[in-house]
Structure formats: C-alpha cells, structure tokens
Amino acid sequence: MNPQSQPSTPSYKINCRMSQEAAALERLCQVVRIRGFRIATMAVESTGEHLDITLTLEGTRPIAMLQSQLEKLHTVAEVALGQTSVVRSQTA
Amino acid sequence: MNGAQHILDAFHRHHISTVFGYPGGCIMPLYDALVDDVGVEHVLCRHEQACALAADGYARASGKLGVCIATSGPGATNLITGVANAHRDSIPMLVITGQVPSGLIGTDAFQETDVLGMTLGIVKHSYLIDDADTLPAIMEEAMELAQRGRPGPVWIDVPKDLLLTEVSDAPFPRQGPQDAFCPDLAEALTMLRAARKPILYSGGGISLAQAEDSFRAFAEASALPAVVTLKGIGNPGKHNPYNLGMLGMHGSRAANKAVDECDLLLVIGARLDDRATGKLDGFAPNAKTIHIDADAAEINKLRPADLAIRGDLNDILNTLTGTLQDKPLAISDWQKQCQTWHTTGGFKAADNEEPLAPITGPAFVRQLSRIAPDDTVIACDVGQHQMWVAQHYEFDHPRHHLTSGGLGTMGFGLPAAIGAQFADRNSTVINVTGDGSFMMNAQELATIRRYNLPVKLIVMDNQCLGMVRQQQELFYDNRESQINLDDNPDFVAMARAFDIPALHIERTDQIRRGIETILAFNGPMLLHVAISREENVWPIVKPGASNREMIDETRRTTNKEHVA
Secondary structure (H helix, E strand, O other): OOHHHOOEEEEEEEEEEEEOOOOHHHHHHHHHHHOOOEEEEEEEEEEOOEEEEEEEEEOOOOHHHHHHHHHHOOOEEEEEEEEEEEEEOOOO | OEHHHHHHHHHHHOOOOEEEEOOOHHHHHHHHHHHOOOOOEEEEOOOHHHHHHHHHHHHHHHOOOEEEEEOOOHHHHHHHHHHHHHHHOOOOEEEEEEEOOHHHOOOOOOOOOOHHHHOHHHOOEEEEOOOHHHHHHHHHHHHHHHHOOOOOEEEEEEEHHHHOOEOOOOOOOOOOOOOOOOOOOHHHHHHHHHOOOEEEEEOOHHHHOOOHHHHHHHHHHHOOOEEEOHHHOOOOOOOOOOEEEEOOOOOOHHHHHHHHHOOEEEEEOOOOOHHHHEOHHHOOOOOEEEEEEOOHHHOOOOOOOOEEEEOOHHHHHHHHHHHHHHOOOOOHHHHHHHHHHHHHHOOOOOOOOOOOOEEOHHHHHHHHHHHOOOOOEEEEOOOHHHHHHHHHOOOOOHHHEEOOOOOOOOOOHHHHHHHHHHHOOOOOEEEEEEHHHHOOOHHHHHHHHHOOOOOEEEEEEOOEOHHHHHHHHHHOOOOOOOOEOOOOOOHHHHHHHOOOOEEEEOEHHHHHHHHHHHHHOOOOEEEEEEEOOOOOOOOEEOOOOEOOOEEOOOOOOEEOOOOO
C-alpha cells in the first residue's frame, strides 16, 4: 500500500507545566487519551515543585479543545502550544 | 487533633451538617471520631453508591456541598457510579475514603484498590494524602475547589494511619477570592438587537451558578423564546409565555422547530450535548451562536461560537437584563410564530376521559403536576418515566427537578430523593421511578424507614425496561432483547416489608385519589402505578439523527414536515 494514500494526521507539540503531585502524569495522559490524541513522544523534567512536560501528540481533533481541557486541571499551571505539523499515518 | 478529628472540624467550620456514608475497616478512625461529634448528622445508607447519589441529590436540591464517605476497596469502588454521576452533571461534592495504611499501599493489602488511579476521569480533582500535615490545607482546597467555577466532585483518599496521626495546627494558606472578570457585553447586545429570530437556550449551568433569579429576570426582560435542556428545565419558569420547553431527542416539536429556524442562538450555561442537539451538522443551521458559560473548555467544544463569553453568569445576566429593560427587543413577529408552534407542537397529552381506561404515563404525570404543591422536588430515575416528567411536569424552578442528565444513572432517583429530603426536611419530595430503575437501589427503602423520611415513591411499572424496549421496537426491527421484567416482585408488598405503606392503581379514575393519598400521608408512602408495556415516549429522534427528523406517535416514520 502506498503510504502517500493514507490520511494525514496532524501532529502537535505541547509544553505543560504542572505541580508535583501523586498521579500528575497519569492525570495528564488520561486527558490526552480521552480527548482523542495519541502521545508520540514525551519528555519530563522535574524542577522542584513543578514538572515540565513536553509532549508530541497526534490527533485529528482540534488541539485547542485539548489545550482548554488540560488548562482545567487543577494542578496544571501552564499549557503552551508549539509548532503544528502533519505526519503521515504510521500504519502503511 | 488527629486527621479524622480534623476532617470533622473542617465540616463544622464550613457549616457542613449532613454527610452520607458507610463505615468499614480503613475509615474506622473517622467513624470513631463521629461518636464524639454531635454537630454532623451522618446518614447511613445501605450501599455506598446510594451514599454518593444521596450526597448528589442533597447538593442539587440545596445548592450546598454534598459529602459522602466510604472505606477503601469495595467501599470506594461502590461510590464510583455516584461520583461519576456528579461529575457529569457538575455537582459540588466532597468524597472522603479511607485507604489502607501508608506502608501497605502497593502491597495488594486487604481491601486495597488504587482509588486515585481509577477515579481520575470522574473527578474535578483528587488527592492521596501522604503526609498528615497536608490534610488541613487539602481539606480547605478540596471544599473550595468542588464549589468554585464549574463545580464537581473532589475526592480525598486518606490512609488509615494518617487518620490517626496528629495533624499540625499551623495555619494553612487560604485562597483569596478570584479576580473579578467582567466581559464586554456590547457585542452580545449588538448581535441580539440585530437578530430577527433569536432563541434563548439554557441548561444546568444556570442553577450550578446559582443564577436562577438572574436568569428568570433576563428571560422576562428579553422576552426571548426559550428552550431548555433536560437540566435546564424550570429555568424560565412555568408562567413564562415564551417558554417552549425541552429541546432535543425527546424534546417538543415546537422547541426543535424554533431552534431549527432561529438566526441567533444565545446559549447560556449549556454544553450543546448530543441528546439536545441531535446531529450537530444540522443543528440550528442558520444561526449565529453566542455562548456564555463559566467553563472556557465548553466554549467552541462542539459548535464554534461567533461570540464566546466566559464569566460569572449572575454578573453577565444582570448586565444584559439592565440594558434590555431600558430598550426591549423588537421581535414580536418571531414571538408570535414561536407561540403558534408551541400551541400546535408543544407537549400534549389529553387527559383520558374514560375512567376505566389504563393509565398512560403522560396523563399520570400531568395530573401529578397539577396536584403536587408548587415547590415539590421531583427526583427522577432514568428511562421513559424520566422523559415523561421532563415533558409534562411543569417545573417552576430548576432545583425542583433532580435528574441524572449526563450519566443517565438508573437508580439515581431514590437516593437523590433521600438527599433532597435531608436538604429540607419540610419539603415535599417525590421519587418518580420505573420498575427497572427502582430495583437498582431499592435497598434504600430501609434508609427512608430508618430516618422516617416523608419521601413519596411513585413506581411507574410497565413490567419491562421501557426505553430500551422502545428503541428496540423502533430501531432494531422490534427484536426485543433482555428487557422483560414481568417477574418483578410485588412492589406493594415489598414496600410494606420495609414498613412503608403502599397503594396500587391501574385505572385512570384512580390517579387523583392515588396521588392525593400519598401526598396527604404523614410519612413515606409508595404508589405503584401499573402502565402499559407498549407505551412509548413521543416524539423521538433516532440517536445520531438530526432533530428535524423527529418520529411521532401517529406515523412512527421519519417526519420532516414543519410544525405549522
């Protein structure tokens, strides 16, 4: 099958700062999943009170919807949206 | 003061006088502290799910924080459906569970479950206490968070050893008031004045924001034709001449028609749920949208807003009302058109004049609506009876209608009625339920008896899971599957086994006497109402279809004709 025939999936980079707390990463990942995105890469750095998380996400839903849902999390201090790109489906 | 005593102390300071719970191993220190506490009334339900649903009903009826308590493991997992119910309907709730002692977490100890992990998706926030000295600040934060902005359940899981540990009496930080947020409403007013066919679309966010009076004033000042979601029923008031009632899957033909034709949709405190909008592509196709909500995440979630306004609904509504009182909207032709549609396409159920005829659901609910006092609280369950109440009972206040909207939890009604009765011991509270839903939490008859709550129970018994049967009839070639309940117990005898008197009716001429009898009785009483197995809720929109494609009783086919 020609990979070029596969539908494209938008890819997004998100930087998120959240408080250190029990289940912080689970909470974040759960929202990402339920709102329709797949985590392609994830980097986490602990900076004392905070976790700085960089995510590369793939999904066809509006990324602004995910951003607003992440911003609702009580322990999320900041969500910044990075560059948007388009990736080809990995299934081909 | 240990952790358990501190929790009770926090209840006192926040004027929490009623909690719903069930004891067990890891929460025992809290129950031990309760022995010495006379300021908190602990209501012992007979199942943890009912504790959570009763706390939910208490919060819905009162506008206060609902509190439920359970032990670890099965106590916590049994709470989950009730907490998910509160989460989906944004009900302010504090959940406290015991957890196995700190050192045993992660060892598969007796009655250990990962409560924090398994509840992430059904809470506004949650905590696992790992240091007793953090408990005071977390209690404060949790109670504030559950009620702030868009409310929701907040869960605190406390290991047993930390309930017994002395907590610091150092002052804990208190969160100051949030910055006032005053959106500019000029553009909204410009759009309202420019619209020729505007519709006011409101939901459960009105009562969640405690903006019932502000909304009522706005609805009257604007005289906008108004539709409501299931949770918004009662917002405009039953005497509002432009109240078109509920829209959506089981909404009125008039409400759906008005939305279909409108050129401006003013959405306030609603989230454009699929049961209300039907297929989004065809929803209000010619309308601009102004979306006003406390939760920024709801705006643009499902339908792009031409104007988005996030903020305090009271402030926004009061500002809009003040402006409209000075200069009313000029929409008289549209008002008349909507009223005409309401006359021809509103919910109707002719009273059956034949005294020996079987009772129909809509006719019963309309009689109940006429007979029950205006401030009666109706706690519904989920199914056909829930829709008949939504369609035919005339509510004058949204807090009088307790219904499981988002989650659709069968078994909600009876514990919710218990919660509502504790919220106001003098109010008239009626649980309207079906035979399927009733059996989901029937054990709570024991709670009603224990506290001698004067809750009235109306079981509309069609001997089947009526809503499922209806959809199987209409959308699955009438292939009935697992809906038969004709081996139901004798509900009258069952109630009496709990020392609750009960009455059976089955004919039209028995409706009034039945309702009047249970309402007049000084104490709990059950009315068993036999209705036809084949009765359906009309109209209906097939799940996933456009609201234009309503199916009605007479045709049982897709009907795309206009109302008028």
